[in-house]
Amino acid sequence: MESDPSLQERLVDVGVELVKTEGPGALGLREIARRAGVSHGAPRRYFPTHHALLSAIARRGFGELAARFAAADDAAAAPRERLAALARVYVGYAVECRGMFELMFRHELLAGAGAASGQGRLRDATLPLFGLLTELVGAHRAADPAPRVTAAALWAGLHGLAQLWAWDSLPLVLGPETGLDTLVGTVLDAHLGSAR
Amino acid sequence: MESDPSLQERLVDVGVELVKTEGPGALGLREIARRAGVSHGAPRRYFPTHHALLSAIARRGFGELAARFAAADDAAAAPRERLAALARVYVGYAVECRGMFELMFRHELLAGAGAASGQGRLRDATLPLFGLLTELVGAHRAADPAPRVTAAALWAGLHGLAQLWAWDSLPLVLGPETGLDTLVGTVLDAHLGSAR
DNA sequence: GGAGGCGAGTAGACAGTGTCTACGAATGTC
């Protein structure tokens, strides 16, 4: 049988699995090595530090998110609909994979991590996604003098929504009668104008 | 001389100082004890676990934030102006004390921490602040059928802005020509209507 | 075909962490 990916990939696989089930706190270096069936010193051959391994796992998260974006984005649809779909994907990913989302936006990881390993800085992964966002905002709001600023504000709204919802701050203050979809719709309407 | 607060408070003081200068990663239990001039076992008398101490530090952060809100809020001003002032305080605090802000919204800490120590759950600290927000939104937008939802979306926008700005994601994608004030204004306008 | 080199992974040491327990030293009370 095959199914023999390199240890480098297997470590990231195990980490992704682990962060989604147990959260980022369970991502110990030794724990990952244990679950991958290797000794605690083995990861060091591929990741010079624990930090680098975590960055690689987070990068996989950005990859997953980008894949979901690509799957949900229908280039033939109207910009407004495409933006709504992307927004749902973004917030949905955060809620569904909250551990991964938490890891992806950890401050220590973003600060230049991965630059030394030649994979590009982690936060650069957000750049093309933001580019698409800006483009769609521009297409939908032709009169907007600064679509980049609108796109940034929209992103921030969705990001905050995802964050605050994922750990129950918003459900707590709003009560159970308000769903996440309603909030996403509110944010979209606020920045893009009412849907119809 | 006095200046002899209980060790309990001194530990929190040291933690606040530490998280603001070195970030949440520097908040080791032993490190805090060291800087407070006591042995590593001393904190245990007041905080049953490292987690509880971190929660107490985060709670102090919510207190600071509430104090800044109170100082900046002019009850005689128009609701729209009050909301703008509060928004600037929120985002300003996150940028100025990013380590503390990061700690305050750490997922593990919010999940029921402090309930056992009888100080109320940490996330309950956000409730009165959100109440004020809702009230002001309702006062400014009389026709809004659900000011709570609008307030929640506004909060999320500010929170996301604070988060993404604090670790340079937004400055990265926007370039240096767009300031944080512009973004805050955009979010306020989007949810509350243009300023004038 | 045996020798040398090299990559991959093991295993142990080290400093450091959070938690737990036993112990000492004050302090206030009967």
Next chain:
DNA sequence: GACATTCGTAGACACTGTCTACTCGCCTCC
């Protein structure tokens, strides 16, 4: 003056991330 209670110390324990030495298997080259 003896007692008890509170507060803090000190050491042990399991565990962590990092570093270093070592082994094993494979490939290459003379």
